[in-house]
Amino acid sequence: MVGILAYGGYVPRLRLKRAAAVAANAWFAPGLKSYAQGERSICNWDEDTLTMAVAAARDCLGPTPPKSLAALYLASTTHPFADRQNAAVVATALNLPADLATSDVSGTQRAGTSGLITALNVVRGTGNPALYIAADNRRTKSGSAGELLYGAGAAALVLGPDDGTAEFVASHQIAVDFVDHYRAEGEEFDYGWEERWIRDEGFARLVPQALTGLFAKTDIKPNEIDYFVLPCVFRGVVQGIVKRIGIREAAVSDNLHTVMGEAGAAHAVVMLARLLETAKPGQTILVASFGQGCDALLFRATDRIAMTRPSRGISGFLARRKEETNYQKFLAFNDLVVRDLGMRSEVDKQTAMTTLYRNKEMILGFVGGKCRVCGTLQYPKSNICVNPNCGAVHSQDNHPFADTPAEILTWTADNLTFTADPPAHYGIVQFAAGGRFLADFTDVDPGTIDVGQPMRMTFRIKDRDRQRGFVRYFWKAAPG
Amino acid sequence: MAQGIRDKVAILGMGCSKFGERWDADADDLIVEAFTECVKDAGIDKSRIEAAWLATAIEEVSVGKSGIPLAQALRLPYIPVTRVENFCASGTEAFRGAVYAVASGAVDIALAAGVEKLKDTGYGGLPQRSRGSLNDMYWANLSAPGSFAQLASAYRAKHRVSREDLKRAMARVSIKSHANGVKNPKAHLRKAITEEDALKAPMVAEPLGLFDCCGVSDGAACAIVTRPEIARELGKSDLVSVKALQLSVSNGAEAGYNNWDGSHFVTARIASRKAYEEAGIGNPRDEISMVEAHDCFSITELVAMEDLRLSNEGEGWRDVLDGAFDADGRLPVQIDGGLKCFGHPIGASGLRMLYEMYLQLQGRAGERQIKNPRFGMTHNLGGFPHQNVCSVGILGRFEH
Structure with missing residues (x-):
């Protein structure tokens, strides 16, 4: 027996109105007008696949991850690092113990489901729970259809040797080198083939083959499927497939095209995590995803489905939205335009790996100290207690701050310092249980914050070292 | 002792x-x-x-x-x-x-x-630079005006002063220094400004506009x-002597402990208390004749008046608006134009303040001479409100 014990997700707050992107590009690509409806989620300048993965994992795990986690998998086609394990960065940010099997999964749009099948089988074989995360933020050329159709998002699942909230019933995979698009090593962008061919020869033939294979392994019949998940940006394709297979048309799940777009390899897991929020005991969820073949996975909600809920869930993050109509800003955030950033942007951002390694819990895990003598919480942890009435030496135990409620003590909105999205908001945040520090703020709308405002901590990009291709991550305060 | x-x-x-x-x-x-x-x-x-x-x-x-x-x-x-x-x-x-x-x-x-x-x-403002390999990983992305601007947010909250009132008081701080700078031939900025100039200037770091910031010189x-x-x-008479020199350096409590409200300088209060003791000054408001305070930003000077016990806590903004620190007020502050208008070449600034006090005490300050000054006080703040160094100096006539 193996299943999903807990689930969560993350969708960035910014939503680009597709109409804004269409309007900017219509002079060159008038065909884009057919995609002008709705909005897509876009990463803030300080978000990427890793930050979304951490956010989704926190949504899933809550403040206290299960101590028994034995593995962490991170699936994406946009891992920030090609050689520095991204899953290990997430594990450090989540303060998971070092005794952990970690792995990055990538290479195809069905990485999210292929990795999930592998992870479920490992959990079944080892009997140990695993954290499974899928996150993606596909890079597209300006004026492409993908720019309008894709979104950014992540989902996280705790898998365990138990039927949990949703039992893993069966799976089937087929591998076929169908090159609907590809991106070679070192290339920035995808190269794709004709849509009609992908639709008719790809989806319409390969998905049914995988589904047929799956139904051969279970007693559950196609017409008993309650929810069918198949990310596909082409209209009408999914409806055609269910008709052929015998799945009820009402079972076809909202692909979230209108509200966020397709989050690459993470999207099938994002859709699954959203369905789990409302699934009833006994309901079946069939998840399929396409990419050099097809994966199919079948889950059945258990009696415990209502007992475990994410902190916000995909629905909660979809509701936490800020409309963005400035297409130029989207281009800027994604390095799709060459801009004059000014001399203040030229400061060297080299990261000393030695410093980072010594302080990895402090920087990536946001771990401070708690004094054993006086109980004072402090960030950063230090040799001598910060409490002027204590001063105990070497008295502090590690204390994680990421999930502690905070509020603003001081703040400003700075137009002078260089930031990708001025003004730079920052200030001292005071943690409810004690401890404070001067933090960068993020996801702040100018004119909306003041002293006393509740804030919560979020894992974000601190700086990019463009000279050396490194990304610095740290924690920022966002309106709570 | x-x-x-x-x-x-x-x-x-x-x-x-x-x-x-x-x-x-x-x-x-x-x-x-x-x-x-x-x-x-x-x-x-x-x-x-x-x-x-x-x-x-x-x-x-x-x-x-x-x-x-x-x-x-x-x-x-x-x-x-x-x-x-x-x-x-x-x-x-x-x-x-x-x-x-x-x-x-x-x-x-x-x-x-x-x-x-x-x-x-090649650009305005202070140079943007690394602050240390670990600090760069977690310090906020702050500029000098942004770090001091935060004083205003906490001051407003603590003393329940409206944004508009505090902004007007800050403007008055700068209007006064500009008026003084006009009379100083060595000053960087020698142009009077109006309240409208100050209030309508471009925002540098909320709520500090351009005229709330000192010159970079x-x-x-x-x-x-x-x-x-x-x-x-050596034949000198009318000597000016050092009455006090104090320095207080933050130890991290303001930045990391919960006993500071963000609206004032812990160091300035300690350094000035010690300086008054060292100089034998019991009642600074009556005995100090003039002050060169660290007015890197208008809000810094306003808060300094309280930290140096020259205004009551929470009332500095009213004293400023009442003209208490104007050239003809009860206690002239930045009579030479201050950092605001004399300018702020960092390493030189403390000595520039002492220079003005020295000239005034010797009666050599020309057009801006204060009548019969007794004690002149200087005050420097370096760093950020939550972690800084504060020096206080007092010069006076040598009367032995």
Whole structure:
């Protein structure tokens, strides 16, 4: 027996109105007008696949991850690092113990489901729970259809040797080198083939083959499927497939095209995590995803489905939205335009790996100290207690701050310092249980914050070292 | 019980360059300009100087490290020269080094010099630079105005002052300094401004507009100090002596512990209390004649008036609006234009403040002379409100 014990997700707050992107590009690509409806989620300048993965994992795990986690998998086609394990960065940010099997999964749009099948089988074989995360933020050329159709998002699942909230019933995979698009090593962008061919020869033939294979392994019949998940940006394709297979048309799940777009390899897991929020005991969820073949996975909600809920869930993050109509800003955030950033942007951002390694819990895990003598919480942890009435030496135990409620003590909105999205908001945040520090703020709308405002901590990009291709991550305060 | 520095050291001479965007000058030019005035004022040959201290803060765009730039600029005869850096208190720190050296008797005559050559960066404001390999990983992405602007947010919240009232008081701080700067031929900015100018200026860091920020300037200032009896032997009368020199440095409590509200400077309160004690001043509001406060930003000066006990806590903004610190108010502040208009070449600033107090105490301040001053106070803040260094100096007439 193996299943999903807990689930969560993350969708960035910014939503680009597709109409804004269409309007900017219509002079060159008038065909884009057919995609002008709705909005897509876009990463803030300080978000990427890793930050979304951490956010989704926190949504899933809550403040206290299960101590028994034995593995962490991170699936994406946009891992920030090609050689520095991204899953290990997430594990450090989540303060998971070092005794952990970690792995990055990538290479195809069905990485999210292929990795999930592998992870479920490992959990079944080892009997140990695993954290499974899928996150993606596909890079597209300006004026492409993908720019309008894709979104950014992540989902996280705790898998365990138990039927949990949703039992893993069966799976089937087929591998076929169908090159609907590809991106070679070192290339920035995808190269794709004709849509009609992908639709008719790809989806319409390969998905049914995988589904047929799956139904051969279970007693559950196609017409008993309650929810069918198949990310596909082409209209009408999914409806055609269910008709052929015998799945009820009402079972076809909202692909979230209108509200966020397709989050690459993470999207099938994002859709699954959203369905789990409302699934009833006994309901079946069939998840399929396409990419050099097809994966199919079948889950059945258990009696415990209502007992475990994410902190916000995909629905909660979809509701936490800020409309963005400035297409130029989207281009800027994604390095799709060459801009004059000014001399203040030229400061060297080299990261000393030695410093980072010594302080990895402090920087990536946001771990401070708690004094054993006086109980004072402090960030950063230090040799001598910060409490002027204590001063105990070497008295502090590690204390994680990421999930502690905070509020603003001081703040400003700075137009002078260089930031990708001025003004730079920052200030001292005071943690409810004690401890404070001067933090960068993020996801702040100018004119909306003041002293006393509740804030919560979020894992974000601190700086990019463009000279050396490194990304610095740290924690920022966002309106709570 | 320590005796303190009061009246142990007298100023033999001082000098100060023209401050401003000195496109014409390198750092050594500025040092020589200030020193030429200083050594002439002292009336000695430079060979009498036995030790020297050089203050410069942002050496990366200025003179580089060590005491060598001062020794070379002045061709000092292989004497000890020490470079000091303590953020914006650097100039006062060089002075403290020289003062302590002559007070100890180790040397008879010492030089303190401060210089900053900031206008070689290619952009306005202070240079953007690394703050250390670990600090860069977690410190907020802050600028100088942004760090001090936060005082305003906490001050408003604590004292329930409206944004508009505080903004008006801040404007008044700058209007006053601009009015004073007009009368100072060495000042960087010599143009009066109106309240409308101040309130409508572009926002730098909420709520600080352009006119809430001091000038970023090139400049140098210096002092030659000795013991009073030597000054008299050298033929000096009407001596100006050091009454107090104090420094307080944050230990991380404001930044990391929960007993500070963000609206004031813990260090300034401690350093000024000790300075008043050292100088034997029981009632600063009656006894201090003039103040050069660290007005890097208008809000900093406003808060400093409270920290130095020259206004009641929470009432500084009203005193400012009432004109208490104007040239003709109850306590003239930044009579030379302050950092705001004289300018702020960081390493030179503390010495520039002492220079003005010295001129005023000797009755040599020309058009801006205050009538019969007794004690002049200087105040420097370096760093950020949540972690900073604060120096306080008090000069007065030597009356023994």
